Amino acid sequence: MHWNVGKVKITKIVELETIGSTRFILPLASNEEIRKLPWLVPHFATEEGRLKMSIHSLVVETPSRRIVVDTGLGNDKQGRSVPTWNRRKGAFLETMTEAGFPPDSIDTVFCSHLHVDHVGWNTRLVGGRWVPTFAKARYVFGRTEYEHWRDHSEEPDKSAVFDDSVRPIVDAGRADLVESDSRLCVEITLIPTPGHSPGHISLHIQSDGEQGLLAGDVAHHPCQMAHLDWSSTADSDPVRSAVTRRELFSRFADTPTTVIGGHFDAGRIRRDGDAFRFTVQAGGPAHPL
Ligand SMILES: [Zn+2]
Numbered sequence: 367m368h369w370n371v372g373k374v375k376i377t378k379i380v381e382l383e384t385i386g387s388t389r390f391i392l393p394l395a396s397n398e399e400i401r402k403l404p405w406l407v408p409h410f411a412t413e414e415g416r417l418k419m420s421i422h423s424l425v426v427e428t429p430s431r432r433i434v435v436d437t438g439l440g441n442d443k444q445g446r447s448v449p450t451w452n453r454r455k456g457a458f459l460e461t462m463t464e465a466g467f468p469p470d471s472i473d474t475v476f477c478s479h480l481h482v483d484h485v486g487w488n489t490r491l492v493g494g495r496w497v498p499t500f501a502k503a504r505y506v507f508g509r510t511e512y513e514h515w516r517d518h519s520e521e522p523d524k525s526a527v528f529d530d531s532v533r534p535i536v537d538a539g540r541a542d543l544v545e546s547d548s549r550l551c552v553e554i555t556l557i558p559t560p561g562h563s564p565g566h567i568s569l570h571i572q573s574d575g576e577q578g579l580l581a582g583d584v585a586h587h588p589c590q591m592a593h594l595d596w597s598s599t600a601d602s603d604p605v606r607s608a609v610t611r612r613e614l615f616s617r618f619a620d621t622p623t624t625v626i627g628g629h630f631d632a633g634r635i636r637r638d639g640d641a642f643r644f645t646v647q648a649g650g651p652a653h654p655l
Contacts, residue, residue, distance in 0.1 A: 369624050369632050372573025374553050376580075376626065377425045379465060381438035381458045381487075386416035388587070394596045395589050403592050409646050410588050410630055417587050419629045421483050423458075424580060425467050426571070428553045432467070433474040434500065435569065435580055436628060437531075440486025445526030451482065458487060459499070472500040476550065477507055478582030478628060479563040480515045481600065485531040496534040505535045506550065509543040510558075511565025559584045559614055561607025562600065568614065577623040584614055586629050588644035591615060615642045 368377040388395065397415030400406060411417050424435040438458060439451050446452045459469060477484050488505060489496040498505070515528050535541045544550075546558035546567050557568045562583045571578035583600075584607070590596050594611045597604030618625060619635045619642055626632045633644040 367631065369578070369626070370576075371571045371578035371624055372553070372576040373429050374571050374573045374578065375427045376571075376578065376624075376632075377427075377465060377467070378420075378626075378631065379423045379425060379458070379462050379467070380420050381423070381456060382421040384419050385412060388417045388419060391586055391598050391600060392417070392589070392596060393599060394593065395587065399593075400589060403589060403643075405643050405645065406589060409633070410644070417589065419587060420631075421629065423462070423487070424626060425462070425465070425472075426554070426569075426580075428551055428573070431474055431551050432472050433476055433550070433554075434467075434472050434503070435476050436478055436484040436582070437475060437487035437499070439483055440489065440499075440531060442491040443486060443526070443530055446482060448482075459490075469500050470502050472503045474550070475500050475503045475505045476569070477505070477511075478568065478580070479566040480507065480511050480528070480532055481563060481583070482527045484583075484628065485527060488531045489534050496530050498535055498538055498540050503540070505541045507532070507541055507543055508546050508556075508558075508565040508567045510546055510560075511563060511567070512541075512543055514564040557614070559610045561603050561605075561610040562598070563602050566610075577618075577621065579614075579618055579623050579625045581614065581625055581627050583628040584611055585627060588627070588630055588633065591635060591642040591644050592638065594641055 400411050400415035421438050426433040441454045487499050490499045549555045553573045555570045559566050559568045569580040586598050595608050597607050601607040619637045624632050633646045636643050
């Protein structure tokens with residue numbers, strides 16, 4: 367699955383896909399409520415009102431860079447609060463390599479934020495030690511986000527994530543801490559989008575007059591475009607996350623911007639009354655309107 371924004375190509379590498387069982391993350395998105403949003407079907411929900419979601423990485427190729435945005439759950443991790451996220455033995459790196467992206471070909475890793483499902487493949491277990499998976503890459507973390515988790519990782523499952531997937535990158539001298547509104551490369555600037563986490567960052571891609579937005583977890587699912595106040599249980603500041611959704615979606619609504627989520631595929635944001643909806647046009651989301 368891939369999309370083009372001017373000269374920039376974005377490829378989704380899936381680690382995990384799910385249908386339903388999302389009440390733990392979006393408790394207000396009941397099947398009954400989702401059935402009231404028929405535009406979610408078939409791409410983002412089933413006829414029965416169950417949500418389709420994925421844990422994935424996005425490989426972003428610019429004319430000069432090969433960037434992995436968010437790195438999923440990873441293998442062999444322990445201390446995760448979701449039981450099936452422990453001691454995984456997934457084929458993610460093989461999938462990436464088969465798609466044309468062997469780990470050593472990646473020059474940059476960018477994490478939208480430092481939650482468990484966005485940092486896992488930063489590292490892999492070799493001889494009992496966590497080492498950088500992408501051996502030739504610089505890892506770019508938002509400074510605000512990094513400092514928050516460095517200073518607030520006392521909860522057991524959070525400290526496990528930081529200790530096995532973030533700290534080893536810093537200790538190996540591979541991390542670059544950046545401000546939340548800085549530029550990543552010629553085509554990509556960062557947009558601070560706090561709320562889901564204190565230093566959450568979205569990516570704005572501009573190339574040849576076309577635009578893309580990698581929104582990260584500003585919304586976990588497009589149903590939150592219709593219901594901006596449906597904050598997720600994982601949001602560190604649910605009020606702020608709703609404000610951020612309105613601000614970000616207002617900026618890109620009704621523009622030909624390819625929007626991709628941290629857990630959903632590409633579409634375009636449309637104004638719909640006092641909120642928004644998400645559309646996938648026939649012929650693929652990368653085509654101009
Ligand atoms: Zn996430």
